[in-house]
Amino acid sequence: MLGSPGLLTDHYELTMIGAALRDGTAARSCVFEVFARRLPPGRRYGVVAGTGRLLDLLDDFRFDADEIGFLAGTKVINEETARWLESFKFKGDIWGYREGELYFPNSPILTVQGSFAECVVLETLVLSVLNHDSAIAAAAARMVTAAKGRPLIEMGSRRTHEQAAVAAARAAYLAGFASTSNLAAGMRYGIPTAGTAAHAYTLLHDDEQAAFASQLLTLGHDTTLLVDTYDITQGIRNAIEVAGPRLRAIRIDSGDLSVLAAQSRALLDELGAPDVKIVVSGDLDEYSIAALRAEPVDAYGAGTAVVTGSGAPTAGLVYKLVEVDGRPVVKRSENKRTIGGRKTAIRRHKPTGTAIEEVVASQHTPSRQPNDRLLQHRFVIDGARVPDLPTLNESRAHLRECLISIPWEGLKLSQGDPAIPVIQE
Structure with a gap:
């Protein structure tokens, strides 16, 4: 068992950091988002889970001397990257859907903002935790x-x-x-x-x-x-x-x-x-x-x-760069396109409380209507966890309320469309 989560990281995260440090782009302000392009076959909703575990792991996300020695000895990193890892601590901001929240295709369930280097080094850990726990x-x-x-x-x-x-x-x-x-x-x-x-x-x-x-x-x-x-x-x-x-x-x-x-x-x-x-x-x-x-x-x-x-052993979540220095960036690969810019999302409901749609806006807040609920909450500010985040039992109760709120068709076990549509505004 590793002493810290630092090495729960893919090799290429560190080679990217090394190259970015060398060419001067490592410190550029970036926004990464976690979302699912689609739900697993037969599923009509996803459940956000693992955020609490992720924040616990982030508190301990460091690289000690033995780990840096291993990385340098196997030539994964160079001397400049080793120095950067020695002093690494995430100092950025994280927002996201709370645990127990439902999500749908293209819901921006986690937003990570900071320098390119400090955001990209978290990619593997973020996806490992959220993909596993959300699938379960x-x-x-x-x-x-x-x-x-x-x-x-x-x-x-x-x-x-x-x-x-x-x-x-x-x-x-x-x-x-x-x-x-x-x-x-x-x-x-x-x-x-x-x-x-x-x-x-x-x-x-x-x-x-x-x-x-x-x-x-x-x-x-x-x-x-x-x-x-x-x-x-x-x-x-x-x-x-x-x-x-x-x-x-x-x-x-x-x-x-x-x-x-x-x-x-x-x-x-x-x-x-x-x-x-x-x-x-x-x-x-x-x-x-x-x-x-x-x-x-x-x-x-x-x-x-x-x-x-x-x-469906994985939720199929991805972690994509959507903004650099305040400028939207877009991946245009076939079947893997992204929508640029940091997103804000709300859940829209009928007066009776039934959810009818999710509205996602890029680089602005969606126009609000009565009975709308803002979905994203701050988890980390300047590297420090926000106090009084929901407990596991509170998140459990929140999921129960969310499941009550979606149309009854969304609870069927048969094939079908997502319980509510996601509207890009």
């Missing part, structure tokens, strides 16, 4: 919508990189998941953690009843017994025989969950345990969760689909 949050938000108010547990740590697992748990919680299995995320971000036992614990014991009795002895009746290690029907009978009707829940982790949930509910009721909840898990995504809406399922555990963005 968007997938998780779709699962939360599909669950229709039933709680979800994030349990994907074993399906991704160990550090990505912590970030994914944070993004899923931001999106509305109730808890995570990841203890590091619980400690670092205050996210509720959950978990009881795996099939291995049942297999450890001589029989299923002994495993259940042991778990109850330690955790009490406010626990969840995993009932599908052998035969699920007998597993449920054993669970109620050992725990009685005061058991909190059973969990089913395999099989046809729709059929098994209905059969399990009927059996639990027959055994006099109508208050015992049913938790299901096992490769769930937003589509399988939606398919279980009509079944007697009380909670879901989702893993692989969450931490991989449910088929």
